[in-house]
Amino acid sequence: MILRYLTILLILLPIKVFAVIEVDITRGNLNPLPIAVSPLSIDEESRKSFKKVLNKENIGSEISIVVENNLKQSGLFNPLNKDAFLQNPDIANLKPRFEDWNLIKAQVLITGKVSFVDENLRVEFRLWDVLAGKEMKALAFTTVPSNWRRVGHIITDKVYETLTGEKGYFDTRIIYVAEEGPKTKRIKKLAIMDQDGFNNKFLTLGNELVLTPRFNPTNQMVTYLSYFRNLPRVYLLDIETGLQEVVGDFPGMTFAPRFSPDGKKIIMSFAEGGNSDIYTMDLENRIVERITNHPSIDTSPSYSPDGKYICFNSDRSGYQQIYIMKSNGKNVKRISFGNGLYGTPVWSPRGDLIAFTKLHKGKFYIGVMRTDGTGERLLTENYYQEAPSWSPNGRVLIFYRETKTDSKGEGFSAKLWSIDLTGYNERLVETETDASDPSWSSLLSN
Amino acid sequence: MNLSKILKNGFMVLAACLVLTACAVQKKSTGQMQGDVYTGKDSVEYLASGVPDRVFFATNETVLTTASRDTLRKQAAWLRKNSKVNVVLEGHADERGTREYNLALGERRANSAKDYLMTYGISSSRISVLSYGKERPVDSGSNPLAWSKNRRSVTVKAN
Numbered sequence: 001m002i003l004r005y006l007t008i009l010l011i012l013l014p015i016k017v018f019a020v021i022e023v024d025i026t027r028g029n030l031n032p033l034p035i036a037v038s039p040l041s042i043d044e045e046s047r048k049s050f051k052k053v054l055n056k057e058n059i060g061s062e063i064s065i066v067v068e069n070n071l072k073q074s075g076l077f078n079p080l081n082k083d084a085f086l087q088n089p090d091i092a093n094l095k096p097r098f099e100d101w102n103l104i105k106a107q108v109l110i111t112g113k114v115s116f117v118d119e120n121l122r123v124e125f126r127l128w129d130v131l132a133g134k135e136m137k138a139l140a141f142t143t144v145p146s147n148w149r150r151v152g153h154i155i156t157d158k159v160y161e162t163l164t165g166e167k168g169y170f171d172t173r174i175i176y177v178a179e180e181g182p183k184t185k186r187i188k189k190l191a192i193m194d195q196d197g198f199n200n201k202f203l204t205l206g207n208e209l210v211l212t213p214r215f216n217p218t219n220q221m222v223t224y225l226s227y228f229r230n231l232p233r234v235y236l237l238d239i240e241t242g243l244q245e246v247v248g249d250f251p252g253m254t255f256a257p258r259f260s261p262d263g264k265k266i267i268m269s270f271a272e273g274g275n276s277d278i279y280t281m282d283l284e285n286r287i288v289e290r291i292t293n294h295p296s297i298d299t300s301p302s303y304s305p306d307g308k309y310i311c312f313n314s315d316r317s318g319y320q321q322i323y324i325m326k327s328n329g330k331n332v333k334r335i336s337f338g339n340g341l342y343g344t345p346v347w348s349p350r351g352d353l354i355a356f357t358k359l360h361k362g363k364f365y366i367g368v369m370r371t372d373g374t375g376e377r378l379l380t381e382n383y384y385q386e387a388p389s390w391s392p393n394g395r396v397l398i399f400y401r402e403t404k405t406d407s408k409g410e411g412f413s414a415k416l417w418s419i420d421l422t423g424y425n426e427r428l429v430e431t432e433t434d435a436s437d438p439s440w441s442s443l444l445s446n
Numbered sequence: 447m448n449l450s451k452i453l454k455n456g457f458m459v460l461a462a463c464l465v466l467t468a469c470a471v472q473k474k475s476t477g478q479m480q481g482d483v484y485t486g487k488d489s490v491e492y493l494a495s496g497v498p499d500r501v502f503f504a505t506n507e508t509v510l511t512t513a514s515r516d517t518l519r520k521q522a523a524w525l526r527k528n529s530k531v532n533v534v535l536e537g538h539a540d541e542r543g544t545r546e547y548n549l550a551l552g553e554r555r556a557n558s559a560k561d562y563l564m565t566y567g568i569s570s571s572r573i574s575v576l577s578y579g580k581e582r583p584v585d586s587g588s589n590p591l592a593w594s595k596n597r598r599s600v601t602v603k604a605n
Contacts, residue, residue, distance in 0.1 A: 182586065183583060183586035184582065184583055184584060184585075184586050185582075186581065209581060211545060211549075211581070212545065212546065225549075230576060232549070232576070232577065252553075252575075253549070253553055253576075253577055255546060255549045255550075256546040256549070269546070269549075269550065271549070271550055271553040271554075271577065273557055274508070274553060274554040274556075274557030274558060274560075274561070275554070276550040276553065276554075297547065297550040297551065297554065299546045299547055299549075299550050300544070300546045300547065313544075313546070313547060315547075319506070320543075320544075320547055341543075343543070343544035343546070343547050344544050344546065357544050359542070359543070359544075362542075383588075384541065384542070386544045386545065387544070387545065402541070404588040405586055405587055405588045407587075409585065409586035409587040409588075409592065410586070412586060437545070
């Protein structure tokens with residue numbers, strides 16, 4: 001009992017004593033921070049200019065809606081209803097009347113201004129601590145008008161960073177597999193969208209089966225599996241130019257690709273004669289290296305962020321389990337020992353955790369464990385779900401979930417979902433079509 | 447609760463577990479499944495009269511059942527007679543596994559069929575292998591019978 005009071009005190013103390021707003025992202029956040037996102041103010045001339053270019057009535061409001069949605073989706077913030085705002089956006093940006101914002105229980109206020117300058121979009125925004133009555137952050141930047149949604153994401157990243165002390169994950173994209181058609185004849189295409197589901201774009205036509213796209217953590221290249229000409233092989237795709245190429249010259253199926261953290265290698269499985277082992281290929285000198293050599297299935301490799309270790313999936317114990325080894329394939333060690341089968345290990349960008357899929361008693365779980373296998377925590381349970389991918393700050397996982405069909409074999413769907421590392425804030429990530437195999441990009445801007 | 451009570455309850459749970467496991471291990475023949483291997487005819491096609499095109503597997507397994515070996519011997523006999531025909535063995539898994547592991551599993555299943563055909567005199571140059579993992583189920587159901595039909599290796603004429 002005493003201990004419990006102590007922890008509560010410790011959490012409360014910094015806020016009471018120093019009046020600094022801190023959002024704790026290490027716990028499930030049941031009391032999201034009340035935040036007021038004042039629409040970015042805009043002068044009449046700029047408003048008209050942007051309307052002409054972007055066909056949006058008021059781009060200032062539109063950007064603030066992007067910010068508001070991001071904050072809400074994070075589960076850490078509670079954006080307040082704009083109808084209750086007393087102060088006009090332009091005045092608020094100059095000097096907020098903190099009593100007014102305090103009155104509607106806002107603890108933090110975002111204000112800003114957009115203007116049309118030399119055909120460009122100029123944005124300034126300010127983040128205010130309402131209780132302390134002071135500015136916490138101010139920033140201005142200029143970009144092309146078509147980037148207006150990204151402006152909203154960048155503002156959110158700055159707000160998130162200021163209030164949580166960690167980098168955000170909003171100015172990012174998700175690459176995934178878009179799915180259509182009946183379950184027995186699924187048509188699959190590579191697709192990419194902003195983290196919030198906007199700006200969706202299909203990258204392949206659906207003529208061949210494509211699976212498991214993954215981002216290069218250092219740039220906007222992608223590696224994936226394609227059944228082009230019925231030869232399942234790992235490909236490399238430049239999403240800016242659309243150029244693609246086969247990775248390596250293997251006499252059989254290559255699959256389960258991922259980039260090394262420096263983006264210079266691809267690690268993947270190669271199957272031959274009923275046996276799958278793990279290989280790497282250096283993208284500069286094209287040298288192929290065999291990493292595992294074992295008669296069991298070795299697949300789903302993923303590097304640690306420092307590139308020194310690899311976690312992977314193997315059934316060498318008789319069933320699917322998670323193993324780690326040095327990046328040269330030495331010191332193989334099993335780390336999953338709980339009940340059930342374990343698959344799709346993926347190392348957190350922070351280095352401390354491995355996310356996985358677990359099958360136990362007919363249910364599928366997404367979970368995390370420490371890199372030595374201790375501290376297993378299951379975040380979500382469902383009929384079928386797998387393939388977690390980390391947000392670049394290592395706080396959120398995105399994965400896909402499939403539904404059970406009815407007695408006629410109908411009602412199948414596949415959707416993307418996200419969940420916080422805390423196990424709270426599970427959310428459907430809306431997509432135009434059914435979707436699977438998501439992979440989160442790194443931050444586009446830094 | 448005293449210690450003896452706790453122990454007694456513990457034993458009852460243990461006994462219940464044992465009964466349950468015994469049921470699970472026992473191979474039940476439901477008419478269409480032996481254990482959890484599909485034995486029915488639904489979805490089966492024929493390379494020629496009396497030569498079924500596919501064999502089925504137990505969950506997470508790649509070993510051939512007696513019935514599968516019988517089917518593959520028929521395929522081998524037919525392939526020996528039709529020496530110009532090449533085949534692709536398409537390996538599949540059910541939907542109850544992670545995508546990447548299933549790709550490997552499908553490849554392993556197709557290869558166990560390939561190995562068996564080779565022991566009956568079919569040259570490896572006539573057989574190629576293609577794993578679809580769980581990407582091409584024949585039955586879209588979410589039940590053990592549907593899954594048993596989907597765990598398969600299908601011999602498809604390549605020319």
